[in-house]
Amino acid sequence: MKHFIEVKNLIYKYKLFRDSKSEPEERLALDRLSLSVDKGDFVAILGPNGSGKSTLARQLSGLLFPAEGVVLIKGGSTADQTAYADLRSTVTMVFQNPDNQIIGTTVEEDLAFGPENMACQPLEMERRIEAVLETMGLRAWRFKKISELSGGQKQKTAIAGVLAMEPDCIIFDEPTAMIDPAGRDEVIRAAKRLNRVKGITIIYISHDPEEVKEADYIYLMDQGRIRAEGKAEEVFARTDCFDEPDQQLPCFWQMRRKLLEQGVSLPADIISEETFFAWMAEESDQALSVKMLLEKERKRQPVGQDRVPVEKDPERLSARKDRNPAGLWLDHLSYTYPRLGADKGPAAIRDISLRVRPGEYLAIVGRSGSGKTTLLKQMNGLVRPDQGEVYFHGDQIWEDGYCRRRLRQKVAYCFQYPENQLFEESVFKDVSFGPVNMGLERETCDKRASEALEAVGLDRSLWQNSPLTLSGGQKRRAALAGVIAMEPEYLILDEPTAGLDWAGKKRIFELLRRLNREKNMAIILVTHHMEDAAAQADRILVMEEGRIIMDDVPDQVFRQKEVLKKAGLDLPRMDRFYDRLFNFNSESINGGEPGPEGGGRP
Numbered sequence: 339m340k341h342f343i344e345v346k347n348l349i350y351k352y353k354l355f356r357d358s359k360s361e362p363e364e365r366l367a368l369d370r371l372s373l374s375v376d377k378g379d380f381v382a383i384l385g386p387n388g389s390g391k392s393t394l395a396r397q398l399s400g401l402l403f404p405a406e407g408v409v410l411i412k413g414g415s416t417a418d419q420t421a422y423a424d425l426r427s428t429v430t431m432v433f434q435n436p437d438n439q440i441i442g443t444t445v446e447e448d449l450a451f452g453p454e455n456m457a458c459q460p461l462e463m464e465r466r467i468e469a470v471l472e473t474m475g476l477r478a479w480r481f482k483k484i485s486e487l488s489g490g491q492k493q494k495t496a497i498a499g500v501l502a503m504e505p506d507c508i509i510f511d512e513p514t515a516m517i518d519p520a521g522r523d524e525v526i527r528a529a530k531r532l533n534r535v536k537g538i539t540i541i542y543i544s545h546d547p548e549e550v551k552e553a554d555y556i557y558l559m560d561q562g563r564i565r566a567e568g569k570a571e572e573v574f575a576r577t578d579c580f581d582e583p584d585q586q587l588p589c590f591w592q593m594r595r596k597l598l599e600q601g602v603s604l605p606a607d608i609i610s611e612e613t614f615f616a617w618m619a620e621e622s623d624q625a626l627s628v629k630m631l632l633e634k635e636r637k638r639q640p641v642g643q644d645r646v647p648v649e650k651d652p653e654r655l656s657a658r659k660d661r662n663p664a665g666l667w668l669d670h671l672s673y674t675y676p677r678l679g680a681d682k683g684p685a686a687i688r689d690i691s692l693r694v695r696p697g698e699y700l701a702i703v704g705r706s707g708s709g710k711t712t713l714l715k716q717m718n719g720l721v722r723p724d725q726g727e728v729y730f731h732g733d734q735i736w737e738d739g740y741c742r743r744r745l746r747q748k749v750a751y752c753f754q755y756p757e758n759q760l761f762e763e764s765v766f767k768d769v770s771f772g773p774v775n776m777g778l779e780r781e782t783c784d785k786r787a788s789e790a791l792e793a794v795g796l797d798r799s800l801w802q803n804s805p806l807t808l809s810g811g812q813k814r815r816a817a818l819a820g821v822i823a824m825e826p827e828y829l830i831l832d833e834p835t836a837g838l839d840w841a842g843k844k845r846i847f848e849l850l851r852r853l854n855r856e857k858n859m860a861i862i863l864v865t866h867h868m869e870d871a872a873a874q875a876d877r878i879l880v881m882e883e884g885r886i887i888m889d890d891v892p893d894q895v896f897r898q899k900e901v902l903k904k905a906g907l908d909l910p911r912m913d914r915f916y917d918r919l920f921n922f923n924s925e926s927i928n929g930g931e932p933g934p935e936g937g938g939r940p
Contacts, residue, residue, distance in 0.1 A: 343409075343507070343541075346407055347372055347406065348408070349366070349404065350368055354363045358502045365391040367390050369390075369561070371394065377537070379540070379554050380539075381556075382557070385565075386560065386841060387545065387702055395511045397409050399425075401428065401780065411428060412428065429507045430505040430508055431503060437755070442482055442706075445479045450463055451499065453466050453502050469502075475521070488711060490516045494517060508529070508532065510543060513525055514544075514546075520908070521906070547588050551590075551610070555568070555569060589915045604617075605617065611918070668726065669691055672687060672688050672724050673724050674719060684886050687709040687716070690726075695719075697850075698876060698877065700878075701875035704880060704907070708884065708905070709883070714751065718742075720751065750821045752830065760813060760817055765805050766802060772823055786824075790820070791816075794819045811839065826859065827860065829859055829860065835870065847874055877890070878891070882905040882906075
């Protein structure tokens with residue numbers, strides 16, 4: 339029986355143009371890669387940035403064609419131009435950046451675009467739109483303009499547009515990078531449901547093993563080749579592929595490896611949290627000792643002992659009232675995005691007062707559309723508030739004569755989508771742009787650019803390439819390097835590690851912590867990953883519907899499990915495991931819910 343998808347000895351090379359005068363260089367992206375996918379499978383493709391995952395996705399969807407080898411979909415070659423229309427309706431793709439595939443001006447219009455072009459009847463089109471609105475939690479946004487959506491809302495809309503086409507196969511290329519925890523779970527559940535209920539073949543590309551731990555089959559890629567393949571339990575058990583399990587493996591597999599290292603005899607079929615807790619319930623004699631071992635392991639990982647105290651009195655959050663106005667102050671800010679030809683919609687941020695001290699490390703979390711990015715844009719004068727005032731070191735930034743250009747050198751901003759700030763003909767020139775415009779000498783500019791590029795881990799061989807030829811993760815590092823090169827006092831980062839693999843994230847966060855501690859640079863980090871907020875920040879703000887609903891050190895924030903849940907957030911993944919473990923009893927295994935309420939950090 340033929341495979342639904344079959345890839346044989348696939349080779350693909352990119353042409354890299356360093357400048358308009360020199361001949362292009364070739365970079366091997368896929369190196370004699372072979373794999374197969376059967377109809378109705380849920381297949382995951384894991385691998386670090388630059389391993390060739392997205393290139394493979396484009397080959398499978400017919401957006402790229404093999405230099406050598408062949409890609410077969412239902413027995414037909416993707417290189418056969420006469421069958422291209424059939425291929426596009428058979429295999430669809432969800433891109434990393436939603437702006438690359440959103441067509442309509444409103445959410446409803448974009449969802450209708452695919453079915454309409456497939457000649458769906460009106461009643462069938464309406465049924466599909468209603469179904470995906472419900473599945474993706476987009477019903478309240480149905481008539482909203484795409485231009486009014488946050489980055490996470492756009493991503494969910496792009497996914498919904500693909501789901502509305504109901505293809506035979508959907509390729510998800512890092513679809514959850516910009517989505518909040520609740521939305522991330524919705525996407526994964528939707529993919530599983532489409533696979534299990536409708537029999538749609540799913541190819542899920544990710545660098546996060548947690549997202550694909552229930553896949554039928556996993557391919558692990560590295561440098562354009564398949565490094566390992568098999569069922570999840572076969573791949574995750576390979577110590578040669580996951581040599582730093584705390585960074586790479588799903589939470590359960592981290593715990594499993596630690597228990598085995600401490601001599602606990604776990605049966606081979608313990609391959610998930612459900613099977614683990616079921617075994618704990620059956621083996622009550624061993625359950626207590628296992629629980630004690632893991633509790634001891636948890637105590638060896640203290641969090642929050644050196645956190646900065648949090649100002650509790652909102653009445654003092656005003657630069658006009660404080661005797662020491664140093665820092666960044668937001669005083670009763672509100673802002674609503676304008677709409678042409680219509681009344682203003684709901685406020686994006688509402689009556690926010692906030693102080694960020696010099697040298698502080700602050701994380702801002704909240705569901706998509708909660709106002710996080712809008713709040714960031716107020717901090718260095720990219721957007722003027724409708725009400726309230728912004729102060730930097732005691733000066734009101736919207737007063738006549740205030741130099742906001744200089745402010746943006748002191749309070750630098752790294753955008754959510756790095757391609758929005760990359761524009762020079764080479765990576766090196768792009769990173770040098772900020773220091774050059776600060777009026778620094780060329781030697782100083784070059785030194786800062788080199789140091790910044792080395793700090794973010796961008797290979798020297800890419801420095802003279804166009805930034806537009808970089809992968810998504812490489813673009814993010816280049817954009818961050820351009821901001822760091824200006825050596826600001828405050829560094830604002832909107833999802834700086836979205837799309838980065840574990841090694842890239844680790845390097846970026848080590849750099850940020852070093853800048854914070856050694857240069858006393860204040861870090862303001864927006865993230866959808868609770869693990870990053872918990873591990874990195876001294877203080878966390880939780881936003882919901884344009885307001886700050888919590889402002890405290892991480893330990894205190896993550897004790898408020900029910901408040902987080904109402905805000906569309908959750909505990910960090912490892913905390914969820916420990917929360918379930920600490921509340922474990924034999925009756926709590928059904929459905930995976932912990933026993934008593936409360937929980938959070940032990």
